Amino acid sequence: MGIDELLIGLNPQQREALLYTDGPLMVLAGAGSGKTKLITHKYAYLNRKHKVSPSSIFTVTFTNKAANEMRGRISSFLSNDLQNCWIGTFHAQCNRILRKEIKALGYSPGFVIYDQYDQYNLIRHILKELKIYEALYKGVASRIGSLKASLVTPEDFVSAGDGFGFDEKLAKVYVRYQDELKRCNALDFDDLIMLTVRLFREFPDILRNYSRKFRHVLVDEFQDTNLAQYELVKLLCSDSEGVSVVGDDDQSIYRFRGAEVKNIFKFEKDFPGLKIIKLEQNYRSTRNILHVSSSVISRNSLRKEKQLWTDKSEGEKVHFHWLPDEEDEAKYISKALKEIYLKGVFGYGDMAILYRINLQSRALEDALRRERIPYSIIGGMSFYERREIKDIISYLKLTLNPHDNVSLRRTINTPPRGIGAATLNKIEQESKKDGVSLFDSIKRICRARSSSQMVFERLNGLVEMLERLSGVKKMKASEAIKMIVDVTGYADGLEEDRIQNIAEFMVSSKADSVGDFLDRVSLYTRMDEAHSEDSVSLMTLHTAKGLEFPVVFIVGLEEGLLPYFKSLENEDELCEERRIFYVGMTRAKDILCMTGAQKRRVFSKLQDQEPSRFLSDIPRDCCQWIEKVRCGSLREFPRKKGNGRAVAYALPSYKTGCRVRHPKWGVGVVRDCYGEGDDMKVCVNFPGVGMKRLALKFAQLERI
């Protein structure tokens, strides 16, 4: 693609943002304003026009999936191969840097990455050891996470006294935790960022290598960076010719992970002369959808004002349905989805159901299954979170790094090999006494013969096995997994589906080396899983960020759910809830329908729900407002006056399953019934003929 072609199809603002290379640039890109297009074109432009090679453009995205898409799009413009390009998430990029440079910080380059569950396990272990109430582990993990996101090391925390909400016990755990990670040669997610910043701060010559190498720095989803990531960007572009950050403060929804919308404002201060360009033309949604979502988000204070507009048509009205309970809500949605499907314009793959919390998927799944609507859950329990997969991953980690205590604890008796709590306790004590890893401690116990013959044999067997397995790190990951399963006897007596999962896992490793494969599975997340072509996508509002669907349902618009009850106290968190809702609405291209339920099971009790406060910010003139109460009658939504008109909720007169006769095709079974009044249509399956869609008005159907 030529340079001129890169400019074609860009609007004036996008074009300006692409051409601006004289200094730092911030693009405030509203939802659906062609942000990815801008970034990919800019990347290609830098390469074509300014001869910046892909290895000199540092590009961060929010998910691996976004990175892959970006890579794909860019490589379609450029003939260069992107083998050596730097396009990835913060975590992946930092991992790549640290694999090379981490020796400077006293870790070895073969470090393993601990995911959240590894982190939990380690913290629980430490809490137990320090005799602190163990159930606090989640809270402790999140506190430590936010300290790391703010670049507060254990030493800082201890010496700062009261500075960061000091807590003596927390300090103790944090120090011990970080110590233990280092001893295991392990990094948690936050370490990947924090340690890279530390590396650059403490070793200016290393920083110089990178900051000179990267002539341009591009940051996507800038509103979701935390302090550590912000600092990293600042360090990396200290010698660069240009830095472009792209983001939308209205879509900042990761506060709980340390994301600071403030960074958008801070950037202006830190980079004087910053050029700010707003992208306000929306290419995604109809005018109605855009109007509704803008009205909701405009209620937030402290935002960069944007006037989104579109030249699309008004489109269908935004729907809101209030239903008696959770089951009715799910049932209503399934019916509505099917109705849309049967109209033939949209396939199931064009539809998404979004909810605030994963828990909400259950009722929806039941209803969808009942209606035989294909669906897939995006997010939820990831493949990599399954027990058998985590076990195999632990073995893989151990082959690279036998001092990984967390993985050793996990696998020491899996599959059962007669090493129980008593033995493990002894090992733990010895290792603590000698200050060595569990693995070393086991070896010492064996060497000293300081145990019973039986224990010795078992431990010795374990050591021999692990040493034998350490040879697999030179293999391809798939061979390594096979070897692990063979040597450990992991699959013996395992359920068939779990064995299948392991087989699938093996296939997914492709031709990767063990190290590459581990990096990939550690940094990949469920968000990166591909969507199915022809099934309805179910996911949380968070997961939906960055995606778009022609048809979007947002469920559970109730006080306590959206906004979520934990956020009700705090004004900032309420603003974030509103943004979460906004992100959901702006995913919709053509049809947006929202629902809520009067009664819902919360904490296992049936609760009366109030409609979400956000609904009162929705202008009624672009809305269809329907409330269905238990008895099936309808009434106008009571909370606010408006011109929303209630529409009759017609129940199908031909119920699914009833039998009909057609003059030509004979007897068939009604599979579905939709539409109202004269437009009422039915779907009938005639044995031997197939599925037929018939308008009741014309087809001469006879009920039998």
Place this chain on the structure above:
DNA sequence: CGAATTGAGTTTTTT
């Protein structure tokens, strides 16, 4: 040591 039962705790969002 391992399986099974009881019991407690937990329900946001995820790189």
Place this chain on the structure above:
DNA sequence: ACTCAATTCG
């Protein structure tokens, strides 16, 4: 309601 963990029993 449900999951996950500790405890108890075999």
